[in-house]
Amino acid sequence: MTAAALAYKFHRTKTSITLVESEQIGTVGVGEATLPHIRFFNQALGIDEVTFMRATNATFKLGIEFCDWGQIGDRYVHPFGDFGEPLQGVDFHHLWNQLRQLGLKTPLDEYSYPIVAAKSARFHHPDPDLSKIESTFGYAYQFDSSLYAKFLRTFAEKHGVTRIEGKIVEVDQNAETGHVETLRLESGQTIGGELFIDCSGFRGLLIEQSLKTGYQDWSEWLPCNRAVAVQSENVGTLLPYTRSTARTAGWQWRIPLQHRTGNGHVYCSHFISDDEARSQLLDGIEGALTTDPKQLYFMTGRRNQFWKKNVVAIGLSAGFLEPLESTSIHFIQEGITALLELFPDTAFATSDQEEYNERMGLNFERVRDFLLLHYVATERDDSEMWRHFRNLTLPESLQSKIEAWMHRGLVPSYEFSVFLPPSWIAVFMGQRKLPLAGDPRMGRIPLDDIRQYAENLHSSIRNSVDRAPDHLTFIQGTGSSSKTVPESL
Template sequence: MENNRIRKVVIAGGGTAGWVAACALTHQFRDLLDITLVESEQVGTVGVGESTIPTIRTFHRLLQIDEREFLSSVAGSFKLAISFENWIRPGTRYIHPFGTTGVNTWSCDFHQFWLESLRRGMKSELGDYCLETVAARHDRFALFDTGHNAQQWSMRWTKAATAMNRGDVSYAYHFDAGLYAAFMRVQCEGRGLKRIEGKIAQVRQHPDSGFVQALVLEDGQVIEGDLFIDCTGARALLSEQALHTGYEDWNHWLPSNRAVALQTEADGPAVPYTRAIAHEAGWHWKISLQHRIGCGIVFSDAHMSDDEATAKLLAENPSKPLRDPWIIPFRTGRRRKAWNKNVVALGLASGFIEPLESTSIHLTLSAVTRLVQFFPSEGISQAAVDRFNQVSRQELEHVRDFVVMHYHLNQRDEPLWKQCREMELPPGLAERIQVFRETGYAWQGEDELFRLDSWTHCMLGQGVVPRTHHPLTRALSDADLKRLLESVRKPIDAAVAAMPSQEQFIDSYCKAPPSAWEQMYARARQHERVTGKIAGLDGGLAR
């Protein structure tokens, strides 16, 4: 075992995946590991405006990252939800919020009482009973206790929030991925990380075991290691090109395989939600940062050409472009082993589920956390590797099913959408939809990312109308049912009315200095001139 001890870790590639891994490992193993990151400025990353989910806040707390410093460094804004527009059919909209909805009982979830209220003719939307949904509708945001200002709205909001008797607002971030990678790199400074500039020319392997022994760079440098982390993007230089791990393709469930991205000047204050707008051959994202908008068209090249997608993107985003649009091909699926021999694949090297539910950065953070928990300091255990791969596979399949649901549950007429409506579903997803359609019952597995609230809001939002719902809801009188609903709705309305706009909150809490992103874009333009390359989508495709 002494000969197999892991003491030298080599991270191949930078970007979001590489620098997140470096930050976590240097934070947790500062004096125990020799950590080297190899990247080339010639394959740098420029994000299009990244959208995340609330789990990123837990990860940042573990790394003791100050939120205000982080947001001002990455020109970040807040995200309470995703607005799904035109997904059932053109003209429809629903919101997938991050927060809880109503109050559940041990025997009956809140949405069952709401379904009963509809049966009795009481008109409302399920989102009326979720703070994050209502705040998103009104473009408002606040935190319960920041202690950072004495704005006039602060006392009103604190009083209203206290009356709600709940924890903090559930939120995530929008930010610039290029600035995020740079910010995470700064976090590693002073912790002993060694960064080497260079392009990988060869992956040297043990002649018998096939384990990776070293990376050979174009300039002849040899970087030896015990454990290697592959953050080289879809190329997967170590996991696939060296180890031939194999890839499981999910294009038959997720037909979109290309995107065209654009960055434009802001067309107004940042809204606290991501917009996902379905179109005839895929969907269109819009993400508001403090200083610009990241937008793009996700599409299937079997149903739309690159030129058509680019023209559509420019027509629907008339604000001044900050650079020309660029095409990003991708392939949905997963590497058959996230951990193979002594190589752990992160980010796009491990697979990709398209960016519809903003899970790419989460999946990277989750894998890094899992690596820290499974870290093989005394030698690689095959049993631990197998467990790591099993959990990784289950996590990806759960996220895949949730994204597939959006495509499948539609009433649109175009060929892509008809194909998705008629496709055979993964068995677990088919079961969830059928059970909800027949009984109104939804669930969240122990290790699953998407909560019961996410499934209910999205299945209802996508047009699934349960045929029945829980019989216990019928025991309430009309007066008691109305009283229950109002006891949830009124405090939410009062709290949102006391919130400032997101723009007001950002100005007082985490306003980004213009110099930070101006310098970043200057570097990006120089990179384009040197390499002719630009990449990035939802924290994954660039790396």
């Protein structure tokens, strides 16, 4: 992603970009679910959606369904879109909560267009007419990230990137400044450069092994430290959403692609053995397995500095938070955007680095808080892990956010955060954290008006979704099915 974006932006300038990758080392090989912002990344590079979807076996994603998080048996969807629309300035979740207290049985999810569409396995692009209910959502993709990397490699090479296959075995730094000067490959070849982007994965070849930046370990708040991943055959309807099911010592993902389903169990090794985690995963899979289970190890947290001297860490080398809300690829995109905005000259001003580090640090902290919310906004206490979260001291930033919500259903906006109020509302409401009071302005709206408004919204969403094409038909109809890929791609 980084090489492709830089190549596109600097095409036909004097900039020369070299990408070093090692097939011997390989990639982490997971990462299939994304956030809507990835569409803007592809668009900014002039990548056509149909070509991209065919090449990566992508499906559309309208949100994430969370099962068993508030209590065993609960289900809700975190949608890429709003719940209803405000009435006389009052956000819809307040109106719904008031009706609920008066006996309304319809769940909040049924007032969100993307949720109703997702659950009905239907999809279409958002209507450009913003007055229509069919415009009230965004969407992302579920795709094979190895194929995406391959696709972007070809794209990058077409835009002037020189790709070198080889293993870096030595990193030479300037004796005075500590700046990285050359990389030495196993073959003996050396590669010099002015700016180095460390995309070497968890190992942080330059940012950590050479520049000793240090890592902030966030396991205190997000203790899951392992995952086991496996692929299976598709079974049943092709769903336009990812599923996350809470387990006794972590959670399990299910990500449907065009040609297969990705499955994984993220767990905390203090609370469950690897064998037990693997068997919990395998027990919960619907289709026949198509790969052997793959074991992964990680420590949640972030580098102390993402940019140090002439090295910028992007991707897993910068840090990792568990994939509960599909945020890692998004962090890559944020890193690229910030780097392009603050692109340095060879003086490498400290102020640019500080600004970059500040922005990326906030991005990581905001996401950490949002992920942690899933574990603490719950009534579950049926295993050691859930009891651990009951007694946890929360980061101040999350504590104050929960207090503002409980007081009157308010979600103050964070700066440099990918998750906007509707995402927080989805998790709070979906996990039984109902506010103690509502927006005081609601008192001046006649109750009958609120009832009528909710009823109209509910039926217009239902009617409109009933007319929408189903997900698979839409993929095929737009020519995005990988089965139609010409040999040449």
